[in-house]
Amino acid sequence: MNIKEILPLIATILAFSPLTITFFRKTNPCFNYEMLAIKPYLWLIFIGAFYELIFTSFLRIPSAYWFTAYTFLEFLALWYFFRELLGLRYMYFFKGTMFIVIVGFLIILYYWEYNIHTTLEAYLLVPILLFVFISSFIWFKDLFNKEIISLWIIPSFYFISGLIIYFSGGFFISLLYDQLKIITGLSETNWLVFVSGLIIMYIMITIGVWKGTEKKP
Amino acid sequence: MKGTGEEVVSLFYIGTAIMLFLAFGLLFIVVTYQRHFFRMKRKEAENMLKVSLESEKNERARIAADLHDGVSGDLSAIKNYLSVLAKKESENKEIFDEIREGVDAALQNTRAVSHNLMPPLLETEGLVPALKGYLESIGAKAQIYFEVTANGAVALPASVAYQLFRVLQELTTNMVKYGNVSKCDINIALNKEALTIDITDDGTPFNFRENLAKPNASGLKNINSRLHAVGGVIVQEEEKQVGNHFTITLKNVNNA
Known part of the structure; x- marks a missing residue:
C-alpha cells in the first residue's frame, strides 16, 4: 500500500470515530446544545465514510452523484450547526445563504455532467466556504463578548477549527481538480492535500466530541 | 501545454498555501487574543479578590476594635458599678452576684469574638x-x-x-x-x-x-x-x- 491508498483509508476510519464516541459516552450537560447542533454533521460523515468504504472502495461503484449530493448535504448539516450555535440573531444571513446555495445547487444539477462534476461542486463550494468563514468569524466575535472561558475546553472551537482548515485546504484542489487531471495527470497526488485536510478535520472533530462528552456512569 | 500545466499546478499550490495561511492565521490570532483577554480578566479578578480580602480584613479589625473598646469597656464599667452596688445593698447580694456572673460571661464572650475576628x-x-x-x-x-x-x-x-x-x-x-x-x-x-x-x-x-x-x-x-x-x-x-x-x-x- 502506498501513501495514496493509506491516507484515504485513515481518513475513512477516522470519519467513524466522532459519532462512535457519542454512543459510548454521554453528552456533558454544559455543552448540550453544541453537541446537538453537530449531530447531523457527525451522522453525515459517518454515513459518507460507510458509503465510500462499501460502494467506492469495495464495490467500485462510481461516486460522482454521491459527491455532488454530499456537498449539498454537508452544507445543510453545517448550516444547521451554525444556526443552532449562533442563534436567531443572524436569521437573514442564514436565510440568504440557504437561498444562494439552493439556487447554486439547482444550477449545478442543470449543468451536471460526469466529466465536470468536481469543478461544478467547487463552484458550489465558494458560497459554502464563505458561509463557514463568516459564521466562524461571528462565533469567535460572539465568544469574546460572553463570559471568558478557555477555548481549549469548548467543543465548538475544535469543530470550527477543523472546518476552517478542511475548507481552506480543500478549496483549490476542488476548483482545479479537473484541470490538474487533464493537463498534468497529477490530480491524485494533489488530492492528498484535500485528504490531509480531511484527516485534520476528523481529528479535530473527534477531540471536540470527546471534550463535549463525559464517561457514562 | 506544459506551461499551462505548470501554471495550474502553481495556482493550486499558491492558492492552497494562501488559504491555509489565512486559516491558520485566523486561528492563531483568535487563540492569542483570547489568551491575552483571558489573562487580563484573570488579573482583574485577582485584583478584585485582593481588594475584597483586604476590605474584609479591615472590617474585621474595625469590628474587633469596636467590640474591645466599646462593648467590653461598657461591660467592665457595668461590672464595677455592680460591685459597688453589691457592697451597699447587702440584702440583694445573691441577685447582684448572678448579674455580675452574667456580665462576666458576656465580657468573656465579647473578648473571644473580638479575638476571633482579629487576633x-x-x-x-x-x-x-x-x-x-x-x-x-x-x-x-x-x-x-x-x-x-x-x-x-x-x-x-x-x-x-x-x-x-x-x-x-x-x-x-x-x-x-x-x-x-x-x-x-x-x-x-x-x-x-x-x-x-x-x-x-x-x-x-x-x-x-x-x-x-x-x-x-x-x-x-x-x-x-x-x-x-x-x-x-x-x-x-x-x-x-x-x-x-x-x-x-x-x-x-x-x-x-
Missing part, C-alpha cells in the same frame, strides 16, 4: 505566636494536641500573615469539626524568599481536590482563594490510610 497577637507578634495562642485555646476545648514549630522568627508582611492565619484557622476548624484528629503538627519554614507550611494530622483521611469540587465546600474554596490572593498553593501529599499531610508553599513572600 491581637497577629498584628503585634506575627503569625507564629498568634497561631500558637489560637490553637492552644481551641486545642484545649477540642482535646487536640496542636504543635506549632518554626525555623526562627517568621517575619511576613501583615497581609500575608493574616491570610495564612485564616487558612490555617479554616483547616484546623475542619479538623475539629470533621477530622477526628487527636494530634496535629504544623511546621513553618521560611527560607530566603519561599515559605513552606507542613500540616500533618492523624485524623480521618480526606481528598482535598475532590471535596473542593463539591458545591458546598465554601471553606475549602475560601482556603484556595486566600492562598491565591497571596500567590500560594496548597498541595495534598499522598493520601494515607490514616491522617492527612498538606503542604502550603508561597514563593516570593515579600512581593505577595
Whole structure:
C-alpha cells in the first residue's frame, strides 16, 4: 500500500470515530446544545465514510452523484450547526445563504455532467466556504463578548477549527481538480492535500466530541 | 501545454498555501487574543479578590476594635458599678452576684469574638505566636494536641500573615469539626524568599481536590482563594490510610 491508498483509508476510519464516541459516552450537560447542533454533521460523515468504504472502495461503484449530493448535504448539516450555535440573531444571513446555495445547487444539477462534476461542486463550494468563514468569524466575535472561558475546553472551537482548515485546504484542489487531471495527470497526488485536510478535520472533530462528552456512569 | 500545466499546478499550490495561511492565521490570532483577554480578566479578578480580602480584613479589625473598646469597656464599667452596688445593698447580694456572673460571661464572650475576628497577637507578634495562642485555646476545648514549630522568627508582611492565619484557622476548624484528629503538627519554614507550611494530622483521611469540587465546600474554596490572593498553593501529599499531610508553599513572600 502506498501513501495514496493509506491516507484515504485513515481518513475513512477516522470519519467513524466522532459519532462512535457519542454512543459510548454521554453528552456533558454544559455543552448540550453544541453537541446537538453537530449531530447531523457527525451522522453525515459517518454515513459518507460507510458509503465510500462499501460502494467506492469495495464495490467500485462510481461516486460522482454521491459527491455532488454530499456537498449539498454537508452544507445543510453545517448550516444547521451554525444556526443552532449562533442563534436567531443572524436569521437573514442564514436565510440568504440557504437561498444562494439552493439556487447554486439547482444550477449545478442543470449543468451536471460526469466529466465536470468536481469543478461544478467547487463552484458550489465558494458560497459554502464563505458561509463557514463568516459564521466562524461571528462565533469567535460572539465568544469574546460572553463570559471568558478557555477555548481549549469548548467543543465548538475544535469543530470550527477543523472546518476552517478542511475548507481552506480543500478549496483549490476542488476548483482545479479537473484541470490538474487533464493537463498534468497529477490530480491524485494533489488530492492528498484535500485528504490531509480531511484527516485534520476528523481529528479535530473527534477531540471536540470527546471534550463535549463525559464517561457514562 | 506544459506551461499551462505548470501554471495550474502553481495556482493550486499558491492558492492552497494562501488559504491555509489565512486559516491558520485566523486561528492563531483568535487563540492569542483570547489568551491575552483571558489573562487580563484573570488579573482583574485577582485584583478584585485582593481588594475584597483586604476590605474584609479591615472590617474585621474595625469590628474587633469596636467590640474591645466599646462593648467590653461598657461591660467592665457595668461590672464595677455592680460591685459597688453589691457592697451597699447587702440584702440583694445573691441577685447582684448572678448579674455580675452574667456580665462576666458576656465580657468573656465579647473578648473571644473580638479575638476571633482579629487576633491581637497577629498584628503585634506575627503569625507564629498568634497561631500558637489560637490553637492552644481551641486545642484545649477540642482535646487536640496542636504543635506549632518554626525555623526562627517568621517575619511576613501583615497581609500575608493574616491570610495564612485564616487558612490555617479554616483547616484546623475542619479538623475539629470533621477530622477526628487527636494530634496535629504544623511546621513553618521560611527560607530566603519561599515559605513552606507542613500540616500533618492523624485524623480521618480526606481528598482535598475532590471535596473542593463539591458545591458546598465554601471553606475549602475560601482556603484556595486566600492562598491565591497571596500567590500560594496548597498541595495534598499522598493520601494515607490514616491522617492527612498538606503542604502550603508561597514563593516570593515579600512581593505577595
